[in-house]
Structures are given as structure tokens and as C-alpha cells.
Amino acid sequence: PEVQPEPYRIKAIEPLVLTTRAQREAALREAGWNTFLLRSQDVYIDFLTDSGTSAMSSVQWAEMMRAAETLSYSAAYHRFVETIQEVYGFPYVLPTHQGRAAEHVLSQVLIRPGQYVANNMYFTTTREHQERAGGIFVDVIIDEAHDPAAHHPFKGNMDPEKLRDLIRRVGPEQVAYVCLELNVNMAGGQPVSLENVRTVAQLCREFGIPLIFDATRAAENAYFIKAREPGMQDRAIPDIFRELMSYADGITVSAKKDLLVNIGGFLAVRDAALYRRMEQFALRFEGHPADGGLARRDLVAMAQGAREMLDVNYLRSRIEQVAYLAAALRKAGVPIVEPPGGHAVFIDARRFLPHLPQDQFPAQRLAGEIYLAAGVRAMERGIVSAGRDPETGQHKYPRLELVRLTIPRRVYTQRHLDVAAEGILDVFARREQIGGLRMVFEPPVLRFFTARFEPM
Numbered sequence: 001p002e003v004q005p006e007p008y009r010i011k012a013i014e015p016l017v018l019t020t021r022a023q024r025e026a027a028l029r030e031a032g033w034n035t036f037l038l039r040s041q042d043v044y045i046d047f048l049t050d051s052g053t054s055a056m057s058s059v060q061w062a063e064m065m066r067a068a069e070t071l072s073y074s075a076a077y078h079r080f081v082e083t084i085q086e087v088y089g090f091p092y093v094l095p096t097h098q099g100r101a102a103e104h105v106l107s108q109v110l111i112r113p114g115q116y117v118a119n120n121m122y123f124t125t126t127r128e129h130q131e132r133a134g135g136i137f138v139d140v141i142i143d144e145a146h147d148p149a150a151h152h153p154f155k156g157n158m159d160p161e162k163l164r165d166l167i168r169r170v171g172p173e174q175v176a177y178v179c180l181e182l183n184v185n186m187a188g189g190q191p192v193s194l195e196n197v198r199t200v201a202q203l204c205r206e207f208g209i210p211l212i213f214d215a216t217r218a219a220e221n222a223y224f225i226k227a228r229e230p231g232m233q234d235r236a237i238p239d240i241f242r243e244l245m246s247y248a249d250g251i252t253v254s255a256k257k258d259l260l261v262n263i264g265g266f267l268a269v270r271d272a273a274l275y276r277r278m279e280q281f282a283l284r285f286e287g288h289p290a291d292g293g294l295a296r297r298d299l300v301a302m303a304q305g306a307r308e309m310l311d312v313n314y315l316r317s318r319i320e321q322v323a324y325l326a327a328a329l330r331k332a333g334v335p336i337v338e339p340p341g342g343h344a345v346f347i348d349a350r351r352f353l354p355h356l357p358q359d360q361f362p363a364q365r366l367a368g369e370i371y372l373a374a375g376v377r378a379m380e381r382g383i384v385s386a387g388r389d390p391e392t393g394q395h396k397y398p399r400l401e402l403v404r405l406t407i408p409r410r411v412y413t414q415r416h417l418d419v420a421a422e423g424i425l426d427v428f429a430r431r432e433q434i435g436g437l438r439m440v441f442e443p444p445v446l447r448f449f450t451a452r453f454e455p456m
């Protein structure tokens, strides 16, 4: 059969508000042309983020109702830890309220000021915490990752030569750890191959440098390994996933993605002494080791999510939905990051609006225009998100100037995607008439959250 069967059906719906273009123009002006500042009820289809926006299953909801909110080492805590130990294969597990909390703990415990951290591209909060701990961020991703049109099947890969050069240049003891993100968000949700992970793990072992994964979207990465990596087609997802995890000394996870929950995260490591140091730090800043600042119901929702996230029929449905939207845009000639990622379609705003210089914020403007056209909220992932260079005070000019259409898990149907595609094609037809933006308010840190703009 041609059509892929959906592996679930709808049990509860949330009525959506339909707005007029006039209402959206007023809302966007009030939000200073920043989609992060829109009121959610003014948004028809929310593609801002896949973080914390998934639909939970009837089993997750049932487990949440049954969780007893007892303190300290609750049944929920043991259920959570045992499930993560089994699914991910790490002995020591520390719950946190979300991913950036795990990054805060790990960076503060592992980085000595002045040390380097090698990454495959950057994620805003991950880099922020590495630098706050005195770390020096270095990008060792393959060159193709910075080229939106390059058709590499594993654009998230690290370049072993770039990594080896860094280690030689600064010395192994000056590299705090290697941070490998799976399904690299800022590159377009691009996977890392198992072969590349093995190579990087070998390099780290050779020099005695810890290898840490940002495993926030590792389940979706496992699906791409099965689908794209030679010799993997017949392996079961949980088997690929366990091997993938076996190469890391530790992981940070935002559970708000793969694990299909609205809040949550965790750290998992193999070394008892490292766990103890993280636990002691977390106690002061991120919550008790038995809950990480979460309620017990959140722990059991994560445990159940860790079971559901590796189901191949769910992963296929989720990732094929992203590919469906990508195909609709590609067919009309809309420039997107290729190949499509696991959690989002990324529009190349630089090629969409080639007449705008990057410091007129093309991706920020395009995200606003898409909202005006169809009530669809997207996220700017370009010069605004990249921020300013702390030394020069100038904008960082990233090669990728993207608008991210981030698809929540198990939430939208094909009709929602068709409405979004239609709105984007409408903007595409008018692209020559679209001008730039001027930033009229700029906060000092993570400016993309609250900056305000006006049309030029």
C-alpha cells in the first residue's frame, strides 16, 4: 500500500482559534515582529518549537494520575531511573527540570575556566552554559553542515580532522569534553552516523577526553541511522539506540523532545564519582536528586515516554510528516535545508529573500510574514539567534539564516500541514515586495527571546 498507516488515533481535541489577517497584523505589531512575543491564542498553527509541545499518550496521562506525590526517593523516582537505565544503558541517572538545567550542572562540574569544548555546531543554551562555566566553544562539525543545499545524509557528523587538530593545538588536558549533539538542531535537525560516533569515541578514548552526547533528539537520530546508514536497515531501533548510547561517557537530555513530555530532563553518566559531584551541585541549584525540581507525575510521564519514543511506527509517522511538508515546499521551489531534518523544515531565508542584507534580519521578517499569511508561528534561526560577538560587540553573521517550521509530535494532521504550506507559498509569490526589519529593542543575552523590530 502507498499510504503509511497512522499508529494512533485522536482521543481529545483542543479547539483552535481562527484569526483574520487584520487581527494578525495588530498582534504582530504588538509583538514587535517577534514570533516569540506573540500571545499563543493569536496563533493558529504553532510551529515555534517541538520542545514540550508533543501530545502525550493515554498511557502517559493515566500513569500521571496514578503517581503518588511522595517526597524523596518515591516509587515514581525508581520507575524513572530504572526505565532510563534500561533504555539508555547508563547506571547513574539524575532528573532535572529540563535540558538547560542538565547543561548547567554538567558544564559547571566538568569545565575548568579556559578549557575548550568541541561541538558539532552550537545550540544556544548548550553554548551559553559552556561559556558561563568559562569554557571556550569550538565548532568541529563537517563543512557540509553549514551549506543548506548540500545533500549529505549525515550533516551532523563531526570532522575527525578538525577535532584532532584542536586536541593537538591545545593539548588533551585542555579539552574539558567533546559535546556531540544528535540530530543537530541548528544545522536543520541533521543526524550523526553510527560510523562517525564510533570514530569520535575512538579519538576521545585515545586522548582520555570525556565524550558527552546532547541526546535530546537521539531517538530520531536512531531512525535516520536505520533508514540511511549502510547495513542498518534490518536492525531494530532499540538495538541501534543502545549501541549509539554505549559510546558516550555521559548524556544531557531535554525530555521535552524525544520523550514526549511537556517538561523534564536528565543527566546520565557511567562514573560514580562524577555522578556524586553532579548530585551535590544539583542539590543547590536544580532540585533534589530524587526529582530535579519536577513533580512525581512528570517523572512517570518521562518513563512512559522513554518507552514510546523508540517505536518504529511512531518514529516513521513523525519523521515522514516533516518530509511531507518539506516536499510540498520543495515542489513549489521554496528554498529549504536539504535533506529534511527529523523535527522541522528549515526555510533558507537568505535564498528566499536574496535582496535583503543579513543585518536587515531576513529570517526574522520571513517568520513574521508567514504568521501574517496563515497564522502559522515559526522560529527565527539566523543572525538574531546567533547574537553578538562578546569581543567586538558586532553581530555574529552565521552562514545559516533560517526560519524553522518545527513540527510538534503527534499533534497536527496532514490538513494543518497543507494550510501551512499554502500560506508559505503565498508569501513566496510576493517575496520581491518583502522588505527588511530594524531592531528597535535589543536585550544583552539570548536576544531572540525578547528583541523587538519594525519594518524598514
Ligand SMILES: CC1=C(O)/C(=C\N=C(/Cc2ccccc2)C(=O)O)C(COP(=O)(O)O)=CN1
Residues within 6 Å of the ligand: 048, 049, 050, 051, 098, 099, 100, 101, 123, 124, 125, 126, 181, 185, 214, 216, 254, 255, 256, 264, 265
Ligand atoms: C539540542 C537541544 C535543544 O534543542 C534544546 C532546546 N530546544 C528548544 C527550546 C529552546 C530553548 C532555548 C532557545 C530556543 C528554543 C528548541 O526549540 O529547539 C536544549 C535545551 O533544552 P530545554 O529547553 O529543555 O532547556 C538542549 N539541547
